[in-house]
Amino acid sequence: xxxSKDISVVVxxxxxxxxxxxxxxxxxxxxxxxxxxLLPDAEIILSTWxxxxxxxxxxxxxxxxxxxxxxxxxxxxxxxxxxxxxxCTVAGLKAATRKYxxxxxxxxxxxxxxxxxxxxxxxxxxxxxxxVFTRPVLTNNFSSRNTASILERLPNHPLPFHPSDHVSxxxxxxxxxxxxxxxxxxxxxxxxxxxxxxxxxxxxEFSRLTPEQYIFTTALSKKVPIDIEHYADMRKEVIALSxxxxxxxxxxxxxxxxxxxxxxxxxxxxxxxxxxxxNPDAKLLETYQSLPGxxxxxSKLPKPLRVVTYPFRKPKKFKERVARFFxx
Numbered sequence: 075x076x077x078s079k080d081i082s083v084v085v086x087x088x089x090x091x092x093x094x095x096x097x098x099x100x101x102x103x104x105x106x107x108x109x110x111x112l113l114p115d116a117e118i119i120l121s122t123w124x125x126x127x128x129x130x131x132x133x134x135x136x137x138x139x140x141x142x143x144x145x146x147x148x149x150x151x152x153x154x155x156x157x158x159x160x161x162c163t164v165a166g167l168k169a170a171t172r173k174y175x176x177x178x179x180x181x182x183x184x185x186x187x188x189x190x191x192x193x194x195x196x197x198x199x200x201x202x203x204x205x206v207f208t209r210p211v212l213t214n215n216f217s218s219r220n221t222a223s224i225l226e227r228l229p230n231h232p233l234p235f236h237p238s239d240h241v242s243x244x245x246x247x248x249x250x251x252x253x254x255x256x257x258x259x260x261x262x263x264x265x266x267x268x269x270x271x272x273x274x275x276x277x278x279e280f281s282r283l284t285p286e287q288y289i290f291t292t293a294l295s296k297k298v299p300i301d302i303e304h305y306a307d308m309r310k311e312v313i314a315l316s317x318x319x320x321x322x323x324x325x326x327x328x329x330x331x332x333x334x335x336x337x338x339x340x341x342x343x344x345x346x347x348x349x350x351x352x353n354p355d356a357k358l359l360e361t362y363q364s365l366p367g368x369x370x371x372x373s374k375l376p377k378p379l380r381v382v383t384y385p386f387r388k389p390k391k392f393k394e395r396v397a398r399f400f401x402x
Contacts (some may be wrong), residue, residue: 076190078113080173083248084157084166085109086121087180096335099130101256102180102291106132112174112187121166137165139321156285157257159239167250170189175246177253182240186333189243196325206297207323211244213237213250214329215274217286218320218352221313227349230273232308234316235300237324241334242270255292261294263289265304272306294319326352 090101097104109118112131120133142161144153159397163177178184199205219236222343242249258281265282276284283291283305291300302312320326328351329336348358 075378076174077115079115081176082117082119082167082170082172082174083109083113083176083385084119084163084170084176085131085133085180086162086166089126089131089179090125092181092337093126094335094337097183101183101337103130103132105180105183107177107205108184112184116176117170117172119166119169121162121169132173137169139165140395142257145258145260145289148280150278151280152278153352154258154279154281154285156281156288158179159285160253160255160257160289163253167246167253170246171249173246173250174244175242175247177242179240182334182336184333185335189327189332192325192327192331193243199322201344202322204298204318205323206251206294207244207248209245209248210323210325211237211242211248212325212327212332213239213243214241214332214334215326215351215353215355216240216336216344218324218326219286219315219356220350220352221320224350226308228275228308230308232306232313233277234287234307234312235290235294235302235319236284236286236316237290237320237326238329239289240329240336241332251296252293253289255289255296258288269304271361272304272308275352276305290319290324320352328353328355330355330358 085102085105090342092101093099094101094104097107099107106118106120109116117135118133119135119137120128120131121137121139122128124138126138128136139161141265142157144155145157147153167175167177189212194210196207196210199207203338215238217236218237221232221234221236224231225231242252262282264280266276266280271277281288283302287302287305291302294300300315303309345358348354348362
């Protein structure tokens, strides 16, 4: 059994002071106390932003990073925080000194250590020239997308290369390899200002890839060529390569079995979409599959738009306007 003395825990992100009802204190404080309780000899590295109030948050090492800011900030659009995730996580992992690493967000609480046994029982990677990790990396399944399941219900919405970025556990060298990637540049972050959206899934976002896809494909591309056009790339070779890595390099554990309490997303609304996750929780799937909110069967879906120009009729003109706005 993996011992807690062999684990570095990187708690990354802004300090979350919203009350965790189960523990009667701020969420990040509750998380740090749970780590001390469940992994008593682990190294706790708090990697947050400069100027954050850290009172009562337990830690062995503190890293105060300069906030790189969000990308694609515009009224009514969802900004991308992928660079914030990368900066904060990598700084913490580079300070880690133990054999194994657990990367976890500051707004979720660890409630158990069953993930250690799951990791130990996982089959090692078979020899393959495409391998980039030594062993698979564990994550929760909340945003780990099941391409086949999605395509059965939502044509043109495959979401390949999409493992959850909420939590990562594995050998330090593998977790660091996954997260230590170049920051997303503005061309990727603002891609859909001057390109047509492939479907209706992300009309409120500008970036070419989801944060999860950007991190995973950029990490893989350090060793193998990854050619993905955008978040809904439907090409057979893209889907096939995604399936290889999602089934060999990533282990998606139902996040209740990972024993995580995630108040931001553990809601009835979000559990309606258990069907699109890898390795879905059977109980949740049964509970929510017949309730309102489930997508209609594929035969009843409207014919998808293959090319759309929303949100802008003249996206290049709009991009010039945005550039002038940020330059002023």
